[in-house]
Amino acid sequence: MNNQPIGIFDSGVGGLSVFAELIKLMGEENYIYFGDTKNLPYGNKSKEELIKISKNIFDFFETKNVKAVVMACNTTSANTYNELKNQYNYKIYPIVQTVSKEIALANYDRIGVFATQATINSHAYKREIRNYNLRSEVFEIACPNWADIAEKRLQNEPESIEDIKSKLNMMLEYNPDKIILGCTHYPYLIGILSHFAPLELFINPAKIFAQNIYQDLKQSELLGGKKEYEPKFYVSSNAQQFKMSSKLFYDVENAQEIEISKLTVK
Numbered sequence: 001m002n003n004q005p006i007g008i009f010d011s012g013v014g015g016l017s018v019f020a021e022l023i024k025l026m027g028e029e030n031y032i033y034f035g036d037t038k039n040l041p042y043g044n045k046s047k048e049e050l051i052k053i054s055k056n057i058f059d060f061f062e063t064k065n066v067k068a069v070v071m072a073c074n075t076t077s078a079n080t081y082n083e084l085k086n087q088y089n090y091k092i093y094p095i096v097q098t099v100s101k102e103i104a105l106a107n108y109d110r111i112g113v114f115a116t117q118a119t120i121n122s123h124a125y126k127r128e129i130r131n132y133n134l135r136s137e138v139f140e141i142a143c144p145n146w147a148d149i150a151e152k153r154l155q156n157e158p159e160s161i162e163d164i165k166s167k168l169n170m171m172l173e174y175n176p177d178k179i180i181l182g183c184t185h186y187p188y189l190i191g192i193l194s195h196f197a198p199l200e201l202f203i204n205p206a207k208i209f210a211q212n213i214y215q216d217l218k219q220s221e222l223l224g225g226k227k228e229y230e231p232k233f234y235v236s237s238n239a240q241q242f243k244m245s246s247k248l249f250y251d252v253e254n255a256q257e258i259e260i261s262k263l264t265v266k
């Protein structure tokens with residue numbers, strides 16, 4: 001048994017979709033969630049900025065003596081995991097690399113990916129999926145406004161609906177078998193997306209990801225046996241907005257604002 005905490009981070013509330021799945025499987029773990037709301041959105045940042053941001057967060061978790069860090073954020077997984085994965089003593093779980101393997105093995109011919117601009121620029125989903133299954137064709141479309149729409153719960157505004165519809169129509173032209181919601185914020189938009197396309201078309205990677213983490217911790221004999229405290233939530237700004245937006249996946253009652261580094265990227 002290992003009761004050290006598990007760290008989990010995202011640019012905001014999106015990673016709560018992963019967190020909600022993790023606690024279903026591993027309720028006895030001690031969790032520390034960090035939402036980097038001050039640096040949101042990550043999707044329009046450069047690789048260099050994202051590496052700096054991720055490094056700060058990994059250093060923060062190091063001070064918390066975690067046994068593992070869950071990169072619930074697609075954008076940082078796609079752009080910084082390879083650079084940072086060997087620099088820390090705890091386990092690191094990246095969402096893109098982990099779920100791509102599982103999805104590739106499901107053998108779909110045509111896979112669509114909606115993600116942030118920085119994730120699409122990295123082509124990480126395409127590369128990772130085709131690494132395991134060269135038969136799959138992967139179609140990537142960036143949705144630069146969607147994280148903000150979800151974070152601010154603007155999905156019912158006419159402009160948001162237009163934006164969502166137009167990206168979805170572009171994707172449907174490719175006739176995909178499945179569409180990966182490749183940003184943790186996007187499952188917040190599933191209600192509106194499923195107005196215009198069948199719900200079964202969309203893959204929310206959170207479930208697959210959480211299963212994988214659970215299996216790996218189990219195999220590594222790192223599962224915790226005793227919850228010592230309720231999950232702790234930290235944000236880098238605007239705790240009130242975070243609590244409001246959290247409700248769809250996990251109702252956060254208390255989030256503490258902290259400054260984890262002076263290196264905040266503007």
Ligand code: DGL
Pocket residue numbers: 010011012014015040041042043044072073074075076116119147182183184185
């Ligand atoms: N939710 C994050 C992701 O999974 C990034 C959203 C953003 O901050 O742009 O990619």
